[in-house]
Structure formats: structure tokens, C-alpha cells
Amino acid sequence: MEKLSNPKKTIEVIQKYQFGFQKKFGQNFLIDDHVLTKIMDGANVTKDDFVLEIGPGIGTMTQYLAERARQVLAVEIDKNLLPILAETLAPYDNVEILNDDILKVDINAIAQKYNQGKPIKVVANLPYYITTPIIMGLFESHVPIDNITVMVQKEVADRMQVGPGTKDYGALSLAVQYYAKPCIIANVPPNCFIPRPNVGSAVIRLTRHLDPPVVVKDEALLFKIIRASFNQRRKTLQNGLNNSAELSFTKEQIVDAIESIGLKANIRGEALTLEEFAKLSDVLYQWIQK
Numbered sequence: 114m115e116k117l118s119n120p121k122k123t124i125e126v127i128q129k130y131q132f133g134f135q136k137k138f139g140q141n142f143l144i145d146d147h148v149l150t151k152i153m154d155g156a157n158v159t160k161d162d163f164v165l166e167i168g169p170g171i172g173t174m175t176q177y178l179a180e181r182a183r184q185v186l187a188v189e190i191d192k193n194l195l196p197i198l199a200e201t202l203a204p205y206d207n208v209e210i211l212n213d214d215i216l217k218v219d220i221n222a223i224a225q226k227y228n229q230g231k232p233i234k235v236v237a238n239l240p241y242y243i244t245t246p247i248i249m250g251l252f253e254s255h256v257p258i259d260n261i262t263v264m265v266q267k268e269v270a271d272r273m274q275v276g277p278g279t280k281d282y283g284a285l286s287l288a289v290q291y292y293a294k295p296c297i298i299a300n301v302p303p304n305c306f307i308p309r310p311n312v313g314s315a316v317i318r319l320t321r322h323l324d325p326p327v328v329v330k331d332e333a334l335l336f337k338i339i340r341a342s343f344n345q346r347r348k349t350l351q352n353g354l355n356n357s358a359e360l361s362f363t364k365e366q367i368v369d370a371i372e373s374i375g376l377k378a379n380i381r382g383e384a385l386t387l388e389e390f391a392k393l394s395d396v397l398y399q400w401i402q403k
């Protein structure tokens with residue numbers, strides 16, 4: 114069977130089933146063999162791997178994954194795609210489709226069932242409207258992961274990999290870099306999709322750290338501090354922490370903590386490295402102990 118990466122085949126399938134694209138599900142299907150091959154190579158998918166695919170659409174990327182991986186589970190929310198997937202994936206006996214919302218699925222249970230709890234690969238052309246909850250959900254629920262290789266909005270890929278002092282640096286950069294090493298694999302223009310998205314895209318690989326780059330006393334506190342620091346971008350770090358509904362330190366505790374790690378009290382959050390946020394978190398931790 115002709116692959117769906119051939120635009121003619123994708124159009125033929127869509128017309129045959131009179132499939133109506135749903136904007137609310139972020140449906141932009143890939144039609145570029147070169148990009149798909151780059152994603153497979155970037156994720157380093159091999160016959161040893163169990164791969165979780167998020168949002169298979171009509172099965173374009175799933176066909177590539179099925180050829181390279183040992184086993185693939187693809188989670189798709191749109192039930193209108195199920196009959197199409199049954200046809201386009203019929204030649205492969207190592208693919209299963211789960212009709213569900215990825216944000217409601219127990220991925221730890223999936224890793225246990227399909228890969229005996231060993232690190233899995235996650236590969237996807239993500240629905241852009243839920244990029245951050247999907248990625249943070251995977252990291253925060255401590256699913257055993259080797260790497261996550263995903264197509265995201267170009268701007269979001271940039272935010273994930275930059276460091277302090279750049280305009281894109283923020284809570285997402287710090288959260289991603291706490292858990293993984295980001296690497297942009299490819300920039301992908303709108304004409305590689307049907308329909309064309311109105312933003313540029315990029316493929317990014319997030320390779321899970323074996324050990325976190327910083328060790329803190331309280332991971333949840335670290336992330337509360339990071340979120341508070343970027344809530345009000347133009348404000349100083351001390352004001353961000355002081356105004357956060359999630360934190361209840363006094364102004365004096367905050368200023369003392371910032372100065373105790375060698376920073377000026379009027380510094381902005383966007384100037385701090387992950388290591389500095391970790392130090393700050395550990396100093397402030399003394400005030401939340403009972």
C-alpha cells in the first residue's frame with residue numbers, strides 16, 4: 114500500500130471517508146516523507162522499542178513507527194478516525210489504537226503493561242493546543258521515559274531549549290531542562306501538513322536525564338518558585354515570589370534568601386539559572402517546615 118506521507122494518498126483517504134478536520138483537536142496531518150524519516154532517526158526508534166504515539170490522526174506517522182519499532186500504542190481522541198486507522202494500519206500487526214484523551218490515560222500503567230516498566234519512547238506530531246500539559250504530565254507523573262520526540266510549534270520548541278537572559282526563557286524552559294536534555298531535530302514549514310497550520314513547527318527531542326541536573330529538598334516548592342518568578346515577567350523576583358498565591362513567605366524571608374545565594378534583591382526571575390532557582394528553593398524550604 115502507498116504510504117500516507119504521499120499527499121495524494123492522504124487526500125484520497127480523507128475523501129473516501131469524507132473526513133472533516135476538527136480544529137479543536139489540532140488536526141494537521143503530516144505529508145512529508147523526509148520529515149517523518151528525520152523524526153524516526155531523531156527518536157532513534159529501533160526494533161527493541163515500545164513507542165507511545167499521541168494523536169495518530171489517519172496513521173501517517175504510525176506507519177513509520179510500526180516499521181521501525183517492536184510495538185506501538187497510539188492514543189487518539191477523535192472516534193471518527195477509528196475506521197480510517199483500521200484501514201491504513203491493517204498491514205501492521207504490532208500496532209494498537211486506544212480511543213481516549215491522552216490527558217486522562219494512565220501512562221505509567223501503559224509502560225508497565227507494554228514494556229514491563231522499562232523506559233519507553235514517546236513520538237508524536239502533537240496537537241499544539243495541549244503541548245505543555247502533555248509534556249509536563251509525562252515528566253511530572255514520573256513515567257519511565259527514554260526520550261520524547263515531538264513536533265511542536267516552533268516558538269514552543271525555542272522556549273524549551275533556551276537559557277537565562279533570552280526573551281523566550283521561562284517556566285517551560287526550566288521545567289523541561291530539569292527533566293531532560295532538549296535538542297531541536299528539524300524546523301518544519303507549514304507546507305509539510307494538510308491542512309497547513311498558521312505557525313511554523315519544529316521537531317524537538319527531550320532525552321530524559323538519568324539523574325536530575327540539580328537536587329532539591331522539595332521538588333514541588335522549586336516549581337512553585339519558578340512559576341511565581343515568571344507570573345509577572347516585568348516584575349522583580351522578590352515581587353513575583355511575594356505576590357504568589359501558591360507561596361506564603363514574608364518579604365524579609367524572600368530578600369534574605371535571594372541575598373544569601375549571592376544575588377541582588379532587585380534581580381528579575383529571568384536572570385536566574387536552574388542551579389540558582391534550586392539554591393533559592395532550598396534556602397526558602399526552612400520556612401515551610403513544620
Ligand code: SAM
Nearest residue numbers: 138141142143168169170189190214215238240
Ligand atoms: N500523527 C498525525 C500526523 O502526524 O499526521 C496527526 C497529528 S495531529 C497534529 C494531532 C492529532 O492528535 C489529531 O489526530 C487529533 O485528533 C489528536 N488529538 C487531539 N487531542 C487529543 C487528545 N487529548 N488525546 C489524544 N489525541 C488527541
